[in-house]
Amino acid sequence: MLDKKVANSVIQAALECGASFCDVFVERTTTQTLGYRSQSIKDIKSGIDFGIGVRLIFGEKALYAYTNSKNENDLVNMTRNLAGHYKKDQITKSNTFDFTKETPYKTVAAVNSDKEVSLDHKISVMKKLDELTRAESKKISQVNIGLWEFEQNIEIFDSEGLYATEKRPYIRLTSTAIASDGSNQATGSFHPGARGGWEFVEGVNLEKLAVEISKQSLTVLDADPCPAGNMPVVIDNGFGGVIFHEACGHLLETTSVEKKASVMWDKKGEQVAHEALSAVDDGTIDGEWGSLSIDDEGMPTQRTQLIKDGKLENFMCDRLGEIKTGHPRTGSGRRQSYKFAPASRMRNTFIEPGKFSLEELLTSMGDGLYAKKMGGGSVNPGTGEFNFSVQEGYLVKSGKIEKAIKGATLIGKGEDVLKRISMVGNNFEMSTGMCGSVSGSIPANVGQPAIKVDEILVGGQA
Amino acid sequence: MNNELKNSLEKIINYASSNGADSSDAILNTGSSFSLSAQNGEIDKYKLSGSSVVGIRVIKDGKVGLSYTEALDDDALEFAAKAALENAKNTDADENQTISIRSSADLISKTKFKKEDISVENKIDFCLKLEDEVKKKDKRVQAVPYNGFSESESESYYLNSLGTFGFDNEFYLSCYTSALINEGAENSMHYHSSIAREFQNLDLKDCVDESLLHASNWLGAKSVATGSYDILFTQDAFATVFGCFSNIFSAKAAIEKVNPFADKLGQSVAMSEFSVADIPNFNDSFFKYEFDSEGVKRNDLCLIENGVLKNFYHNTATANFFKTKTTGHASRGPKSAMGVGGTTKVVGLGKTSDSSITDGEYLEIHSLQGVHSGANSISGEFSFGASGYLCRDGKRVQPVKGITVAGNFHKMLLNIGAIGDKIYSTGDKGFFSPRIRFSNVSIAG
Numbered sequence: 008m009l010d011k012k013v014a015n016s017v018i019q020a021a022l023e024c025g026a027s028f029c030d031v032f033v034e035r036t037t038t039q040t041l042g043y044r045s046q047s048i049k050d051i052k053s054g055i056d057f058g059i060g061v062r063l064i065f066g067e068k069a070l071y072a073y074t075n076s077k078n079e080n081d082l083v084n085m086t087r088n089l090a091g092h093y094k095k096d097q098i099t100k101s102n103t104f105d106f107t108k109e110t111p112y113k114t115v116a117a118v119n120s121d122k123e124v125s126l127d128h129k130i131s132v133m134k135k136l137d138e139l140t141r142a143e144s145k146k147i148s149q150v151n152i153g154l155w156e157f158e159q160n161i162e163i164f165d166s167e168g169l170y171a172t173e174k175r176p177y178i179r180l181t182s183t184a185i186a187s188d189g190s191n192q193a194t195g196s197f198h199p200g201a202r203g204g205w206e207f208v209e210g211v212n213l214e215k216l217a218v219e220i221s222k223q224s225l226t227v228l229d230a231d232p233c234p235a236g237n238m239p240v241v242i243d244n245g246f247g248g249v250i251f252h253e254a255c256g257h258l259l260e261t262t263s264v265e266k267k268a269s270v271m272w273d274k275k276g277e278q279v280a281h282e283a284l285s286a287v288d289d290g291t292i293d294g295e296w297g298s299l300s301i302d303d304e305g306m307p308t309q310r311t312q313l314i315k316d317g318k319l320e321n322f323m324c325d326r327l328g329e330i331k332t333g334h335p336r337t338g339s340g341r342r343q344s345y346k347f348a349p350a351s352r353m354r355n356t357f358i359e360p361g362k363f364s365l366e367e368l369l370t371s372m373g374d375g376l377y378a379k380k381m382g383g384g385s386v387n388p389g390t391g392e393f394n395f396s397v398q399e400g401y402l403v404k405s406g407k408i409e410k411a412i413k414g415a416t417l418i419g420k421g422e423d424v425l426k427r428i429s430m431v432g433n434n435f436e437m438s439t440g441m442c443g444s445v446s447g448s449i450p451a452n453v454g455q456p457a458i459k460v461d462e463i464l465v466g467g468q469a
Numbered sequence: 470m471n472n473e474l475k476n477s478l479e480k481i482i483n484y485a486s487s488n489g490a491d492s493s494d495a496i497l498n499t500g501s502s503f504s505l506s507a508q509n510g511e512i513d514k515y516k517l518s519g520s521s522v523v524g525i526r527v528i529k530d531g532k533v534g535l536s537y538t539e540a541l542d543d544d545a546l547e548f549a550a551k552a553a554l555e556n557a558k559n560t561d562a563d564e565n566q567t568i569s570i571r572s573s574a575d576l577i578s579k580t581k582f583k584k585e586d587i588s589v590e591n592k593i594d595f596c597l598k599l600e601d602e603v604k605k606k607d608k609r610v611q612a613v614p615y616n617g618f619s620e621s622e623s624e625s626y627y628l629n630s631l632g633t634f635g636f637d638n639e640f641y642l643s644c645y646t647s648a649l650i651n652e653g654a655e656n657s658m659h660y661h662s663s664i665a666r667e668f669q670n671l672d673l674k675d676c677v678d679e680s681l682l683h684a685s686n687w688l689g690a691k692s693v694a695t696g697s698y699d700i701l702f703t704q705d706a707f708a709t710v711f712g713c714f715s716n717i718f719s720a721k722a723a724i725e726k727v728n729p730f731a732d733k734l735g736q737s738v739a740m741s742e743f744s745v746a747d748i749p750n751f752n753d754s755f756f757k758y759e760f761d762s763e764g765v766k767r768n769d770l771c772l773i774e775n776g777v778l779k780n781f782y783h784n785t786a787t788a789n790f791f792k793t794k795t796t797g798h799a800s801r802g803p804k805s806a807m808g809v810g811g812t813t814k815v816v817g818l819g820k821t822s823d824s825s826i827t828d829g830e831y832l833e834i835h836s837l838q839g840v841h842s843g844a845n846s847i848s849g850e851f852s853f854g855a856s857g858y859l860c861r862d863g864k865r866v867q868p869v870k871g872i873t874v875a876g877n878f879h880k881m882l883l884n885i886g887a888i889g890d891k892i893y894s895t896g897d898k899g900f901f902s903p904r905i906r907f908s909n910v911s912i913a914g
């Protein structure tokens with residue numbers, strides 16, 4: 008994508024200005040999205056994003072600039088301008104890099120993405136999902152289906168001679184059912200995705216998906232408001248993993264740790280969670296939505312054990328995080344696009360499976376809330392205060408599901424809730440999501456088996 | 470205005486026409502920005518950006534196709550025009566979506582914002598001072614995790630195949646800081662920002678003082694007992710909640726059956742004293758909106774008057790569907806499909822004085838968490854994490870955090886207790902409202 012001589016010129020310019028390190032991130036992303044609503048194909052959009060981001064590191068300082076131009080003069084001038092205020096004598100010896108050999112790494116496989124599929128066929132699949140969903144109930148008043156495919160091609164050059172490229176294909180089928188009884192409306196949704204192409208969608212069981220989203224919307228439509236107060240909660244598998252993502256994951260990114268803006272910043276080696284809990288952030292799983300062969304700094308991704316038997320083992324760390332905190336890099340430098348400097352971010356983050364069945368968790372809970380499907384959430388890393396919504400939930404009495412509820416939110420502090428996860432189930436599952444933070448919105452998986460939290464504040468009707 | 474960029478728009482429209490489009494329009498956005506952040510007395514992030522993107526919408530045989538490109542060379546523009554036409558082949562015909570706005574004169578925004586010539590040194594000093602002031606004013610500050618400055622300059626161009634041309638530009642500066650205070654085992658953090666057109670108007674002192682005030686206050690905050698409370702949102706919190714449910718004004722959402730007020734035009738949807746209007750060029754607002762994404766000049770629009778739903782936001786397509794006229798609320802970016810969207814919302818004054826509206830006990834809600842996930846825009850239900858103050862007779866008597874506020878926004882509009890007689894704005898001057906007291910809202914603590 009970028010002439011290698013141009014990349015070398017940019018890096019030399021950066022080093023001449025006194026930068027201790029420079030990397031050049033080149034991105035070309037092609038995107039196509041299809042929107043199917045009101046039983047017709049409404050929008051088909053396609054586009055190409057192209058740009059180059061240049062990062063200079065001066066000690067612990069990161070300078071970043073980006074442009075759409077790949078002209079040598081534009082890029083070199085941008086680099087000199089970027090360094091302008093911090094320009095000093097050269098400290099890192101310039102080597103002329105020809106970047107003829109790629110830095111080797113193990114490729115994380117994608118679900119086959121090379122198969123050519125016509126738009127007609129893709130639309131017919133969306134139409135079928137719409138029909139299957141509507142067939143579930145006359146109360147289904149609308150179905151929104153989206154197909155989002157994008158392929159990110161990246162090139163990274165750096166002043167240590169690294170030259171790496173990666174093709175990252177992504178596909179996601181988004182589906183939302185809306186149920187209406189004339190006076191009230193409710194939604195149910197599920198959005199499976201993968202690192203891969205059309206064959207992933209061919210593997211999705213459309214009948215099951217239609218049942219799932221329609222059932223969820225109909226359940227919520229008839230649900231009672233959730234009672235408010237502190238209570239035990241069983242959070243089921245898959246997207247339930249958002250609790251760990253929000254309550255703990257963000258706190259373990261060196262982006263927060265380096266500023267001491269995480270309550271976990273000095274807890275490495277300490278018991279931070281119940282001994283029943285072990286958690287991992289893994290970028291190496293074939294075909295998963297959050298997987299990468301290399302991170303956006305060109306480092307091969309890893310399987311990073313975050314917590315083992317309740318003890319904090321590792322942080323997720325990028326280059327700048329390593330410089331600032333001394334924790335080792337974990338291949339976690341990620342960004343949405345060339346418009347963002349990389350930052351330490353999650354990939355596929357999950358709680359490892361335990362030994363209990365879901366029934367055992369519910370029985371052990373007795374009375375409480377069963378959160379079958381979670382919505383999104385957020386966290387304040389500085390205080391550890393998080394919140395997330397329950398998309399589909401049920402009240403449980405004496406270990407038995409009693410009735411559906413709606414409008415519940417779970418809130419608490421990460422460090423408290425981690426110690427209250429006292430039972431971990433064996434029905435592990437992962438689920439796709441988009442994670443937003445300092446370096447933009449990126450594909451990330453959450454995952455877990457069902458877990459029991461002994462007590463958490465449930466927001467609902469007082 | 471950059472004539473080269475205007476030429477790029479003309480070229481992409483011509484490529485669309487010469488490749489068979491019946492009509493087309495295109496939006497080109499270009500911008501540059503500069504941002505800094507400081508940590509521990511040093512600048513740790515320094516960012517320069519510059520980028521452009523053009524997005525085209527074509528109509529061919531009643532079918533709409535969209536594409537965009539970030540490269541503006543001739544080949545890329547032609548490729549994008551052809552891609553949009555290819556996409557159009559596969560969409561279902563939409564007889565309502567037309568490109569039909571023919572303007573007799575160019576739509577050039579009246580306001581011309583000029584980038585200020587401020588030295589990098591001054592900006593760096595300002596950013597460092599922000600952090601330093603937070604630390605100096607309160608020794609308990611453990612960190613200032615978010616602290617920065619930015620300036621942004623942008624231009625937006627619109628052209629359709631009927632020759633309607635529009636141009637708008639923007640320049641503004643912003644700064645933000647935060648205070649993370651630690652006492653014993655407890656952490657508390659607050660963040661505050663300021664936005665301005667001129668460097669000298671960035672309010673450093675307000676950012677510092679507000680961050681420290683609330684971080685310090687909430688250090689000793691407790692939750693309150695679960696129950697029903699009267700609440701007053703701050704303007705920023707109310708604007709956030711209002712924004713979650715703005716689909717009630719969308720004609721597009723009404724067509725797509727995701728507007729719960731779709732059949733309520735002319736009906737009472739709020740307490741009789743409640744009115745709200747969309748005012749694109751409200752005198753006190755920071756951003757002005759002179760024309761929409763189809764080249765339609767914007768005008769004021771009454772949304773709710775005395776509790777009665779009066780109008781929806783329309784673009785040409787939704788207006789055609791409902792057999793009415795566009796209200797000038799077409800909303801589209803270069804990378805997005807045509808939709809509708811509002812501008813500055815202004816809630817009408819009520820009759821209750823500020824001193825009366827704060828009679829007795831109530832919760833003042835300052836900060837909301839989980840807004841993107843805790844609201845159901847179709848059912849109106851919401852449940853957010855919140856912090857604020859328990860107040861009596863206008864005085865804050867206890868800082869409060871670790872609570873949730875829950876309810877149904879649609880029902881809350883009908884259940885307004887009182888509306889104040891003085892108007893206030895959000896920090897970004899994008900939403901204006903008197904103080905509003907909501908009765909019997911569910912709080913969990």
